Amino acid sequence: MDITPIIEPLNDAQRMAVTAPPTAMLVLAGAGSGKTRVLVHRIAWLMQVEAVSPNSILSVTFTNKAAREMRGRIETLLNFPAGGMWMGTFHGLAHRLLRRHAREAGLPETFQILDSDDQYRLIRRILKNLELDEARWPPRQIQWYINAQKDEGLRARHLAESYDPFERQLQRVYRVYEEQCDRTGLVDFAELLLRAHEFLRDNAEPLAHYQRRFRHVLVDEFQDTNSIQYAWLNLLTRDRNNLFVVGDDDQSIYGWRGARIENLYRFQQDYPAHQLVRLEQNYRSTGNILGAANALIARNEGRLGKNLWTDGGGGEPIRLYAAFNEQDEAYFVVDRIRQWAQEGHRRSEAAILYRSNAQSRQFEEKLMALGIPYRVYGGLRFFERAEIKDALAYLRLLSNRDDDPSFERIINTPTRGIGARTLDAVRELARDQACSLWQAAQLLSQGGSLPARARGLLAGFLALADELARQARERPLFEQVHQVIQHSGLIDYYRKEKSEQAETRVENLEELVNAARQFENEAEADEGLSRLDQFLAHAALEAGESQGDPFEDCVQLMSLHSAKGLEFDLVFMVGLEEGLFPSMQSLEETGRLEEERRLCYVGITRARRQLYMTHAESRRLYGKESYPRPSRFLREIPPEHVQEIRMRGNVSRPVVAVPQAEGGAGGFKLGQRVSHAKFGEGVILQAEGDGAQARVQVNFADAGTKWLMLAYANLQAI
Structure with missing residues (x-):
């Protein structure tokens, strides 16, 4: 047996992790240290050397794209297919488990997945039914609340009634939301994980089966797991000590969406016999970049500890630029x-990273002005586009007539004359009869209080859905999709649209047919699940991913959170100012500052060759002008790694004037401290005009920023 391809490319620490005997293991993998290589080679080692069947391996990643890439690399390394291995995201694997045990898990076999947008729409409908004003009860806030409870393993019945009226109303909406989902067989993303955990926790026989089957459980990006994900993993592995996790406490930046850095520490307590391997050799960045990152993150307390190093040399210093304004x-x-592009470099190797998406506008304007192509990372993915979600809603309704969000989305798309009053009547009957919207529409179409025309329109829609289902029966998946988008009227509807997007929408719908064909050719068969239901689950899970499409050769703009996992030759970290980065919220909430520092660490370690960090002396953002101090993170980087630079060129800056008011008021300079009888003490920030028109902008400690005419202000120098 030739194991050379498996171990030869590895350094000593990587080899130790890959070849370790089967046991619980924590691989503390620093940025750019080859964590994906370790996971790929570990799985290959288990199958090639330890003779482990692929059926005995469960591997968890955080994106479907990462799972596909890992599977491809494993098969290339072994030179044979790795079928039978469960590899995917937490949501994808939980979905796979629940499909196999739907009835035991308390779900209908035809349950459908609610993506984020459909969940939002359902919550809006519930608020309407409960006669709650969206202005006071924002649907997004309620959506976040429900998902956060589920991420902590809490159902509505687990919550003690709050003394806070606002909290009690949230709990009420959560209860109604759960009842609605249970009645109509709908499962949101958070429910996938919670239901999978409850199923294993409460059913000893299936739990024992999967514990025996999965002899090796491997997890990537372990620092990003939330409470319910950890609990699910712990159920599968706690009795067998077979959990292999790769993570980095210094890159835990998603606490705001439920990730628990504490899981790294819980792992060490729950698996006391675990091995710890540190991956500290960095293959990405220069010595100066790593030196800055190490010094910065060392300020955080309670770290597991590691120090990144490289044998690639020091490289260029980090450039620091203090801008006058944004x-x-x-x-x-x-x-x-x-200049970088003119030197022959690819534009796609340059990235602008910012803390707030609102910062992108200035950069977009300047890039457009110079004709430099760019892409804002995080645009809508294919399965998130409105026309695609319309087509998928038709397909979901064909599979499950009780899918209320899909019913609502397409009952009048394309427009077929069914008005708001008719739809309100359907909703009201569904609420009164505790039935689905489809069932309520059937009842109303056969008689009742609706006018004859409204009954006819409802009956026409129901008949259309039944006919689409009949036409699709027994056809290949791609033909089912083709039939639906053609005969539902969606293609004609968008072709008739008089807008710039109309042609693109039609092309996207046609591409959906291609996507279905490709899925049918590539996806593994799933026992007990139709190809259509497989495809709908695939679409919903893909729509939940956060990664963008592959970039063309254009400059990349993105938030620091979006940049995690990426790397570029040239990186600009912009807006390093107190209140912006670190954010104002992090300065006010306990524990948030350390996460902001980790986010800065992530940004720094995205750079391979050159890193620029910038801040502005004044900034207008969110409609307000401020004069922020440079970020504390800049002061935490040792000066030997930094070179301050000044712009050479024709940047327009205000002239540092010494305005002179008439009447012998005297001159004042920028930066001078002054006193005002009403506003107190302050600092002069800007000055303009002459004579009687001379005025200054002063930042007062108590009163904020004011523009004052020198002829009348009676300022006194301090």
Whole structure:
């Protein structure tokens, strides 16, 4: 047996992790240290050397794309297919489990997945039924609340009634939401995980079966797991000590969406016999970049501890630029990118990273002005586009007539004359009869209080859905999709649209047929599940992913959170100012500052060759102008790794004037401290005009920023 391809590319620490005897293991993998290589080679080692069947391996990733890439690399390494291995995201694997045990888990066999948008629409309908004003009870906030409870393993019945009226109303909506989902066979993303955990926890025989089957459980990005994900993993592995996790406490940046850095510490307590391997050799960045990152993150307390190093040399220093304002900052960054491209580098190797998406506008304007192509990372993915969600809603209704969100989405798309009053009547009857919207529509179409025309329109829609289902029966998946988009009227509807997007929408719908054909050719058969239901689950899970499509050769703009897992030759971290990065919220909430520091660490370690960090002396953002201090993170980087630079060029800056008021009021300079009889003490920030028109902008400690005419302000120098 030739094991050379498996172990030869590995360094000593990687080899230790890959070849370790079967036991619980924590691989503490620093940025750019080859964690994916360790996971791929570990699985290959288990199958090639330890003779472990692929059926005995469960591997969890955080995106479907990562799972596909890992599977491909494993099969290339072994030179044979790795079928039978369960590899995917937490949501995908939980879905697979529940499909096999739907009845035992308390679900109908035809249960459908609610993606985030459909969940939002359902919550809006519940608020309407409960006569709750969306202005006071924002649907997004309620959606976040419900998902957060589920991520902690809490159902509505587990929550003690709150003394807070607002909290009690949230609990009420949660109860109604659960009842609605249970009645109509709908499962949101958070429910997939919670239901899978409850199923294993409460059913000893299936739990024992999967514990025996999965002799090796491997998890990527372990620091990003939430409470219910950890509990699910712990159920499967706690008695067998066979959990192999790869993570980095220094890159835990998703606490705001439920990730628990504490899971790394819980792992060490729950698996006391575990091995710990640190991956510290970095294959991405230069020595100066790593030196800055190490010094910064060392400020955080309670770290598991590691120090990144490279044998690739020190490289160029980090460049620090203090801009006059956000426009100056954008000009500087874009000008450097222009020079970079002129030197023959690919634009796609340059990235602008910011803390808030609102910061992107200035950079977009400057890039457009210079004709430099760019892409804002995080645009709508294919399965999230409105026309695709319309087509999928038709398909979901064919599979499950009781799917209320799909019914609501397409009952009048394309427009067929069914008005708001008719739909309200359907909703009211569904609520009174505790039935689905489809069942309520059937009842109303056969008689009742609706006018004859409304009954006819309802009956026409129901007949259309039944006919689409009849036509699709026994056809290949791609033909089912083709039939639906053609005969539902969606294609004609968008072709008639008089907009720039109309042609693109039609092309997207046609591409959905291709997607169905490709899925049918590539997806593994799933016993007991139709190809259509497989495809609908695939679409819903893909729509939940956060990664964007592959980039063309254009500059990449993205938030620091979106940049995790990516790397670029040239990186600009912009807006490093107190209140922006670190954010104002992090300065006010306990524990948030350390996560902000980890986010800065992630940003720094995205850079392979060159890193620029910028801040502005004044910034207009969210409609307000501020004069922020440079971020504390800049002060936490040792000066030997940093070179301060000044812009050379024709950037327009205000002239540092010494305005002179008439009447012998005296001159004042920018930065001078002054006193005002009403506003107190402050600092002069800007000055403009001459003579009687001379005025200054002063930032007062108590009163904020004010523009004052020198002829009347009676300012006193301090």
